[in-house]
Amino acid sequence: MAASNEFRTCSVTGLKVHLPAEALIKANAVVAVVFLAVGGLFGLLVALTRWQAVHILPAEWFYLLLTAHGADVLLFWVIFFEVALLYFASAILLNCRLATPWLAWVAFALMLAGAAIANVAVLQGESSVMFTSYVPMKAAPHFYVGLIVFAVGTLTAVGIFFGTLVIAREERTYQGSIPLVTFGALTAAIIAVFTLASGAIILIPTFLWSVGLITTIDPVMYKVIWWGMGHSSQQINVAAHVAVWYAIAAVVLGAKPISEKVSRTAFLMYILFLQLASAHHLLAEPGISSEWKVFNTSYALYLAVLGSMIHGMSVPGAIEAAQRKLGFNAGIFGWLRKAPWGNPAFSGMFISLVLFGFLGGISGVVLGTEQINLMMHNTLYVPGHFHATVVAGTTLAFMAFTYLAVPLVFRREIVLPTLAKWQPYLFGLGVAGISLFMMGAGTLGVARRHWDITFSDAPLTFEYPPAAILMMGLNGMSAVLAAIGGLAYVLVVVGSILFGKRLDAPDAERPRFIPRLPTTVAAYGSAGTLHVPGTIVLVTVFFMSFVLYYFVNWKYLSEIWPMR
Amino acid sequence: MAITSPEKRVWWNEPLHRPEVIWITIAFLWGLLMFGMMVYWHVAGRQNLSNEAYKVFPEKFAEKVEDMVAKYKVREEGATKIPVVRPPPGSDVYVLSRLWEWWPILELEKGATYRLHLSSMDWQHGFSLQPVNINIQVHPGYDLVLSITPDKAGEYTIVCNEFCGIGHHQMIGKIHVVDKK
Amino acid sequence: MPAMAPETEGGGAAERVPAMQRLLDNHFLLLFLGVTVPAVLYLVWGIMEVAQIPIGK
Numbered sequence: 001m002a003a004s005n006e007f008r009t010c011s012v013t014g015l016k017v018h019l020p021a022e023a024l025i026k027a028n029a030v031v032a033v034v035f036l037a038v039g040g041l042f043g044l045l046v047a048l049t050r051w052q053a054v055h056i057l058p059a060e061w062f063y064l065l066l067t068a069h070g071a072d073v074l075l076f077w078v079i080f081f082e083v084a085l086l087y088f089a090s091a092i093l094l095n096c097r098l099a100t101p102w103l104a105w106v107a108f109a110l111m112l113a114g115a116a117i118a119n120v121a122v123l124q125g126e127s128s129v130m131f132t133s134y135v136p137m138k139a140a141p142h143f144y145v146g147l148i149v150f151a152v153g154t155l156t157a158v159g160i161f162f163g164t165l166v167i168a169r170e171e172r173t174y175q176g177s178i179p180l181v182t183f184g185a186l187t188a189a190i191i192a193v194f195t196l197a198s199g200a201i202i203l204i205p206t207f208l209w210s211v212g213l214i215t216t217i218d219p220v221m222y223k224v225i226w227w228g229m230g231h232s233s234q235q236i237n238v239a240a241h242v243a244v245w246y247a248i249a250a251v252v253l254g255a256k257p258i259s260e261k262v263s264r265t266a267f268l269m270y271i272l273f274l275q276l277a278s279a280h281h282l283l284a285e286p287g288i289s290s291e292w293k294v295f296n297t298s299y300a301l302y303l304a305v306l307g308s309m310i311h312g313m314s315v316p317g318a319i320e321a322a323q324r325k326l327g328f329n330a331g332i333f334g335w336l337r338k339a340p341w342g343n344p345a346f347s348g349m350f351i352s353l354v355l356f357g358f359l360g361g362i363s364g365v366v367l368g369t370e371q372i373n374l375m376m377h378n379t380l381y382v383p384g385h386f387h388a389t390v391v392a393g394t395t396l397a398f399m400a401f402t403y404l405a406v407p408l409v410f411r412r413e414i415v416l417p418t419l420a421k422w423q424p425y426l427f428g429l430g431v432a433g434i435s436l437f438m439m440g441a442g443t444l445g446v447a448r449r450h451w452d453i454t455f456s457d458a459p460l461t462f463e464y465p466p467a468a469i470l471m472m473g474l475n476g477m478s479a480v481l482a483a484i485g486g487l488a489y490v491l492v493v494v495g496s497i498l499f500g501k502r503l504d505a506p507d508a509e510r511p512r513f514i515p516r517l518p519t520t521v522a523a524y525g526s527a528g529t530l531h532v533p534g535t536i537v538l539v540t541v542f543f544m545s546f547v548l549y550y551f552v553n554w555k556y557l558s559e560i561w562p563m564r
Numbered sequence: 565m566a567i568t569s570p571e572k573r574v575w576w577n578e579p580l581h582r583p584e585v586i587w588i589t590i591a592f593l594w595g596l597l598m599f600g601m602m603v604y605w606h607v608a609g610r611q612n613l614s615n616e617a618y619k620v621f622p623e624k625f626a627e628k629v630e631d632m633v634a635k636y637k638v639r640e641e642g643a644t645k646i647p648v649v650r651p652p653p654g655s656d657v658y659v660l661s662r663l664w665e666w667w668p669i670l671e672l673e674k675g676a677t678y679r680l681h682l683s684s685m686d687w688q689h690g691f692s693l694q695p696v697n698i699n700i701q702v703h704p705g706y707d708l709v710l711s712i713t714p715d716k717a718g719e720y721t722i723v724c725n726e727f728c729g730i731g732h733h734q735m736i737g738k739i740h741v742v743d744k745k
Numbered sequence: 746m747p748a749m750a751p752e753t754e755g756g757g758a759a760e761r762v763p764a765m766q767r768l769l770d771n772h773f774l775l776l777f778l779g780v781t782v783p784a785v786l787y788l789v790w791g792i793m794e795v796a797q798i799p800i801g802k
Contacts, residue, residue: 460721460737564610
C-alpha cells in the first residue's frame, strides 16, 4: 500500500485522491487542451479555405494544415484527454493508487514527444499525406516515427490503467463490481489495445518502407490494417464519451443508471463488435468480398449499434428518473425544461448526447451501409459524419466534463461563468452546422480534402450545383461559430487553472457547477416502476428519424446508374 | 451512481423495466432489418459494387488502355487534347488514373452495359462521377471491373476525391453518355 | 461512500454471482475477447480477402 501522505480526501465527493495520479491527470489534460487549441485553429483555416468566397489558404498550406488538423485533434487531443480519463476512472473512482506513476510519466513523455515529432514532420511540408497517409503516397520517415512513439506511449498508459485495476482489486479499494463509468473506461481501454496493435502492425512496416528497407506496401492491405487503427481510435472516443455522459449525469443530477445490467451489456457489445466498423472505410475498395463487407460494416448484425441505442435510452432515462425524484414531475418534459441548462457540464453533455445520436449515429449507419456508401464514399459526407461524432459527440462531452474536472482535480473555481454557460451552446451550434452543411454538400457530391471545387485551373471544366457552394459558405460560418465556442472553452479553462479561486482551503465554497444533491437521490430504489415518458418520446422521435432517413437514402440509391 | 460501485453485490438478477425491454427489442429487430436490407439489395437491387478485381502491373493495364484508345478514338477534347473513345456496347472499357488526370474520355451509349475497368498508375485516386454521385476507390496495382449501365444521357465529370498531392484539385475527367444513333 | 455489504466471493455466499456478471467483472477476459474478436473477424479475414485477389492476365 502506498504511503498515506500520497492521498488527500476530496472535500466535494469524499473520494480518496492519489496525488501522483492527480498530477498525471492534470498534465495529460493540459496537453490535450493545447492540442485542441492548435488543431482547432488549423481546422478553422481549413474551413475558411473551403468557403469559396474566402478561400484563405494557398493549396500547399491547405493540404499541410488539413493533415495537421487531423492528427492534432483526431488523435492527440482526444487521446491525451482519454489518458487523463483512464487515470481518473481507475485511480480516483476506485479510491486507489495509480500503478507505477513513474512509468506513467514516461508514457506521457513518449506521447508528447511523438505528437511533437509528427507535428514537426507535417509542418516541415514533406508529410502532407493527410491523417490517413495512404500508401504509396509517402511521408517523411519521422512522420511515422512520431506516430509510432505516440502509440507506444499510449499503449503504456493503457497498461497502467489495467495495472491500476489489478491493484484496486487486490487491495480491495472497492467493493463488488467497478463503477459503470470505470467500466466504460475499461471498454475504451480494451478498444485502445486493438487500435494500437493494428497501428503497430501497419505503421512499423510503413516506416521501414519510407526509409527504403521494404520495397512495397500493398495499398489495399495497408488500408485494411490502417483502419483497424484509424476507425477504432474513434471508437475509443465513443466508449469514453458515453462513460463521460454517465459520469456527468451522476455528478450534476445524482442520476443512477436505470439498470447496471443493461448499460454494461451495451458496453460489452462495444467491446466485442464496435471495432468491426473499421470496414466502413473499405466498402468502395476493389476485390474484398461482400460477405466480409456486409458482416463487418454492420458491426456483426448491428449489435454495436444496439449498444449505442441502449445508451441512447439509458442516459436520458437516468436523467429523467433523477429529475423526477428531485420533484420535477410536471408533464412529459417538465424534467427536461427544469434541467440545469445554465450549468455547462450538463448542457454540454446533453447537447453532445443529442447531436451524437441524431447527427452522428444515424449518418454513420447510413454511410456504413455497403451499397449506400457508393453515393457517399470520400465525399464531404464523411467528414460531416465524423464531425458530428468526434466533435459534437466526443469533444463537447470532454469539454463538459472539464467544468467538473477543473474544480475537482485542479481545485480551482471556474472563472468567467457567464462565458462558460454559453460555451456549449456556441460550440454545439457551430459544430451542428459544420456537420449538417458538410453532409449536405457531400450529398450533392462535393469531394472531401479538396482545395478548389470550382476547378478554376483544371484542364476541363465542371461546376457543382450552386447549393453545394452555398453549403460550403455556411460550413465556413459555422466553423467560425464553433471556433468562437472553442476559444471560449480555452479561455475559461486556462483562466480557471491559472486564476480561478482556490478550492483547497478547508472552508472553501462549493464549486459553482457541482450542486449539492439531496442524499436521497443517489440512493438505490428507483427499481420497480420506471416512469420515463419523456425519454420514451425522445427515443421514438429518434427512431422515426432514423428509419425515415435510412430509407430515403435507399430511394436515392435506386436512382443512380445500375451497376454490378 | 455511475461513479460508484453498484450497491448490490449481484446486479445481474435485477429485473428489466418494460420500456427498456421494448426499446432493446425494437433496436435489435431494426438492426436485423438493416442487415437484411444489404443482403436483399444484392439479390434484388440494381446498384451493387462489383467485387471482381485483379492484381495487375500498372504498365500492363496502361497497354490495354492504349489499345482501346488506338481502336476506338473518335476525337480529342480539352486544352490537353485528351482522346475521346467510343467503344462498342458490351465491351471492356478502361479509365486510367494518374497524377493528375483521368484518361481517356469515354463516350458511352445510353442504356448499354459496359465492363468498366479502373486502376491507377501511381497513387490512390477517387473515382467520383458527378452529378450521379457514384464514388469508388481506385488503387495502383488493382484492376476493379464493374458492369455499368448509364441510364441517362449527358455529360458526366469524374472528380478525384482521394487526395493525391498538390494537383489533386485539378484532376478531372469526363464520361459522355449519348443516345443510341 | 455509503456502507455496503462485504464482498461475497467463493462458496457460502448468500447469492451466487451469475455467469454473465462474472464475465463482465473479469476485465482481462473482456480484454482478450475485445482484441481477439475484431482481430479474427476484421483483420485476419480481411487480410485473407486481399491475399486471395487473383492475378490478372
